[in-house]
Amino acid sequence: MQRYDFIMAGGGIAGLSLAYHLIHSPLRDCSILILDRDAKDRNDRTLCFWTEQPTLFDSVVYRSWDRLQFVGEDFQRLIDLGSYRYRMIRGLDFYRFVRKALADCANVDFVQGKIDRIEDGDEYATVAVGAERYAGTWVFDSLFSLTHFAPDSARCHYLQQHFRGWEIETADAVFDPGIATLFDFRTPQKGEMRFLYVLPFTGQRALVELVSGSPDHGDEALSDYVERTLGITSYRIVAKEGGVNPLTDYVFPRRTGRHVMTVGAQGGRVKPSSGYAFLRIQQDSAAIVQSMLTTGHPFDVPADPWWFRQCDSLMLEVMQQYGGQMQLIFTAMFRNNPIRRIFRFLDETASLPEKLAMMVSVPLWPFVRALSRLNRWRRV
Numbered sequence: 001m002q003r004y005d006f007i008m009a010g011g012g013i014a015g016l017s018l019a020y021h022l023i024h025s026p027l028r029d030c031s032i033l034i035l036d037r038d039a040k041d042r043n044d045r046t047l048c049f050w051t052e053q054p055t056l057f058d059s060v061v062y063r064s065w066d067r068l069q070f071v072g073e074d075f076q077r078l079i080d081l082g083s084y085r086y087r088m089i090r091g092l093d094f095y096r097f098v099r100k101a102l103a104d105c106a107n108v109d110f111v112q113g114k115i116d117r118i119e120d121g122d123e124y125a126t127v128a129v130g131a132e133r134y135a136g137t138w139v140f141d142s143l144f145s146l147t148h149f150a151p152d153s154a155r156c157h158y159l160q161q162h163f164r165g166w167e168i169e170t171a172d173a174v175f176d177p178g179i180a181t182l183f184d185f186r187t188p189q190k191g192e193m194r195f196l197y198v199l200p201f202t203g204q205r206a207l208v209e210l211v212s213g214s215p216d217h218g219d220e221a222l223s224d225y226v227e228r229t230l231g232i233t234s235y236r237i238v239a240k241e242g243g244v245n246p247l248t249d250y251v252f253p254r255r256t257g258r259h260v261m262t263v264g265a266q267g268g269r270v271k272p273s274s275g276y277a278f279l280r281i282q283q284d285s286a287a288i289v290q291s292m293l294t295t296g297h298p299f300d301v302p303a304d305p306w307w308f309r310q311c312d313s314l315m316l317e318v319m320q321q322y323g324g325q326m327q328l329i330f331t332a333m334f335r336n337n338p339i340r341r342i343f344r345f346l347d348e349t350a351s352l353p354e355k356l357a358m359m360v361s362v363p364l365w366p367f368v369r370a371l372s373r374l375n376r377w378r379r380v
Helices: 013-023 091-103 218-229 278-295 306-321 323-336 339-346 352-360 365-379
Strands: 002-009 032-036 046-051 063-065 067-071 076-080 085-090 108-112 115-119 125-129 132-141 158-170 179-184 195-202 205-212 235-248 260-262
Touching (some): 002 013, 002 125, 013 091, 013 132, 032 132, 063 195, 085 091, 091 108, 158 218, 158 306, 195 218
Parallel strands (some): 067 179
Antiparallel strands (some): 063 085, 115 125, 125 132, 158 235, 179 195, 195 205
C-alpha cells in the first residue's frame, strides 16, 4: 500500500477545502491523496455565503452583491449590507481552481474511483477503492449519503431542504445586477417553508431558485414565479440545478477512529436550521489545520456552541410543526432587525444583547409551543 500523511475520502467541497488549507499552511509538504468517484467536471452546485472578511477563494467569486431584497406577504425591504457582501461561487469554478492548485503540488495525488470502505488501525487507517488500498496517517471522511442517513426520530429532528434552480436569460433587461433577492415568499407555502431567491448576474441573466421542504412541482413553481410573480414572459432556460441539504440536529461524531475524522455534511458542518455550509467548512478546515500544528492530531476543534445548538433544535421543531408560518417569522425577523444582527445570529457570533433582541423580534407563540413540545419529547 502507498501511504500518505492525509487522505481525503471524498473530493467534494469539504475534502478539497481541507486539502487547500493544508497546502497553504506549514503542513504544505505533507503527502495528500484525494479520492472521489467523480471527476468534478460539472457545475453541480452553487455556493453562497455572506461575509465581511476576505476568504481564500475570493478570486473565484462569480458574483457579489452589496444589497439584498426581502419580500414577505405584506412587507418588502431593500437592505444595504454595509461592510458585508453576499457572494456566490459556482461549483465548477471552485473545483477547477482548487484541483489545479493541488495538482501543481508534487506531494498531492488524485485517484478517481468508488470508495468501498474505510478501516481504522493502530498506526494508520486504510481506504479501499476496488482492489486498491491506500493507507493514511489521517483520513478525513466526507462520504455523506442522504440515502443511508436515517437518524432516530425519537432523538433528533431531520428535515430535507430541496433546491430546484433555473439560470434564465431574458429578452429584455429586467434584473438589477446590484440587488440579490435572498427571500421571496410569494409562492404557495403548502404547509411548509417555501421561498425563492434570485441572484442576478446581468440585466438579462439570473439564477432563480426554489427552496422547499419537498421535491414536488419544483419546475411548476419556478415557471409560475418567473411568469406571474416577476412578470417575465420572454425567457429561455440556460441551465438547471437541483439538490438536497440535510437539516438536522443529529450530533454527528467527529472522531470515528484513531485515525479517522468526519468533515463536511458527514461532520455536521451544514448549519441545521438554514442549510448554509460553505463558510462553516472553511472555518472547520482552518481549525483542523491548527489542531494538527498545536497537538499533532486533527481532533482538537471547537465544539458547536450549546446555545445555538438549542436554537437550531427549536427552529427545526417550529419548521416541522408550523412550516406554513415560517414566512411570518422571517418577515418579522427582517422587519425588526438590522441585517448585521441577523447575519451575526446565523453565524453564531451574536452577543447576548443581540440574541435577546432577535428572540423578542419574532412571533413567540410558535416557539413557546415548540419548546414545550421539545421538552416533553426529550423527557420521553
